[in-house]
Amino acid sequence: MHDLQRGAAVSDPLTPYLDVDRSRPEHECWVTGHMVAGLDGTAAVGGRVGSLSTAPDQALFRRMRQIADVVLVGAETVRREGYGPVRLDEQAQELRRRDGRSSTPPLAVVSRSLDFDWTAKVFAEAPEDAPTLVITCASADPVRRAEAEKVAVVLVAGEDRVTPAAAMQALAQLGHRVVLCEGGPTWLGELVAADRLDELCLSISPVMGGDPLPVAVTPPGGGLAAFELKGAMVEDSTLFLRYERGSQGGGGHE
Ligand SMILES: NC(=O)c1ccc[n+]([C@@H]2O[C@H](COP(=O)([O-])OP(=O)(O)OC[C@H]3O[C@@H](n4cnc5c(N)ncnc54)[C@H](OP(=O)(O)O)[C@@H]3O)[C@@H](O)[C@H]2O)c1
Known part of the structure; x- marks a missing residue:
């Protein structure tokens, strides 16, 4: 057992997270x-x-x-929290561009029901270089899927449900190697x-x-x-x- 002492003040709390090496994931993505x-x-x-x-x-x-590279959330979190596209300050956007990435990461939403308001800002206000992704399964309602395809990039990752492995493979194929999951x-x-x-x-x-x-x-x-x-x-x-x-x-x- 060790005491966890309050140490020196951290000048920027993001730095310890930026410093993590996420280049060697166990599977398709980190x-x-x-x-x-x-x-x-x-x-x-x-x-x-x-x-x-x-x-x-x-x-x-x-x-x-x-x-x-992409921010991933379950559909209920998007519905309850009224998610919009990801926003970052200008300095963070510039750093990302310098790394050859989009200014902001796209949002990816996992859903089987595809029960969304397709005019919501999460779809309508997504930037051109980072359109919102909808990850769904093959058995999803085809009419809703067609609606989704008008405003988002639709990825099919599983038959009756989205499987995490298929979802990560689909994201990796788009070049998204670091996935930040914000729940739910x-x-x-x-x-x-x-x-x-x-x-x-x-x-x-x-x-x-x-x-x-x-x-x-x-x-x-x-x-x-x-x-x-x-x-x-x-x-x-x-x-x-x-x-x-x-x-x-x-x-x-x-
Ligand atoms: N404390 C935190 O940091 C935190 C973070 C995020 C959210 N939250 C809270 O958590 C609550 C929402 O979380 P939740 O657990 O109820 O829902 P969630 O995980 O955000 O979303 C669940 C939904 O995701 C879709 N989904 C999940 N697994 C799936 C699969 N294998 N295949 C296909 N679709 C799948 C389904 O969408 P469809 O219904 O569309 O099919 C399912 O209803 C809210 O109260 C929110 O405030 C807290």
């Missing part, structure tokens, strides 16, 4: 989950994440998208169960209560995935923990 939880592990309050996230967490959440818990749980989570950046907010929804909901029968603590920072009473896949590997079922 997948980083970025989530916030209360002390009891809850992932939402009243169906929204807002009141769980402290000011330093919100600031980091927005900037973290700089690391991503259901989709994140699928990634964990399929052994597709390489890194978890978890903010712990100093609150309890809220919805009975943990940060990841793994499907029944999933094994345990092991992680190693790689970094810890604190601002006021919010903890910022960074874990990477442990050497024991994960559950790994599809």
Whole structure:
């Protein structure tokens, strides 16, 4: 057991995340989950994440998208949080362009139902060089799929459901090697169960209560995935923990 002391002030909290070598993923892509939880592990309050996230967490959440080739979310998170396309400040956009990447990463949404308002900003306001991606399965409603194809790039990754492996293969084929998954818990749980989570950046907010929804909901029968603590920072009473896949590997079922 070791004491975790408050050390020197971190000049830019994004730097430790930018410095991570994500070039050697276990599978097709490097997948980083970025989530916030209360002390009891809850992932939402009243169906929204807002009141769980402290000011330093919100600031980091927005900037973290700089690391991503693509930002991946489950459909319910898009619907509940009213997601729009990813925005980054001018300096972050410039750095990305210098690396030969799009100014902002596209958003990719996983959905079987394709139950979306196709005029919503998440589709209508996506930049030309980073159109929103919709990852769905072959059994999705063909009429809705045709609607989706008018406003988004549609990727089919699985028959009756999207499988994490097929989704990551489809993203990798588009050149997206670093995937930042912002939840929600259901989709994140699928990634964990399929052994597709390489890194978890978890903010712990100093609150309890809220919805009975943990940060990841793994499907029944999933094994345990092991992680190693790689970094810890604190601002006021919010903890910022960074874990990477442990050497024991994960559950790994599809
Ligand atoms: N604490 C945090 O950091 C955090 C982060 C994100 C979200 N949240 C909260 O989490 C809640 C939403 O999360 P959630 O777990 O309910 O939903 P979610 O994971 O965001 O989305 C679930 C939806 O994704 C689609 N999906 C998931 N797995 C799929 C698969 N294998 N194949 C096809 N489609 C699949 C389905 O969409 P269709 O229904 O369209 O088929 C499913 O209903 C909200 O309350 C939000 O505020 C918290």
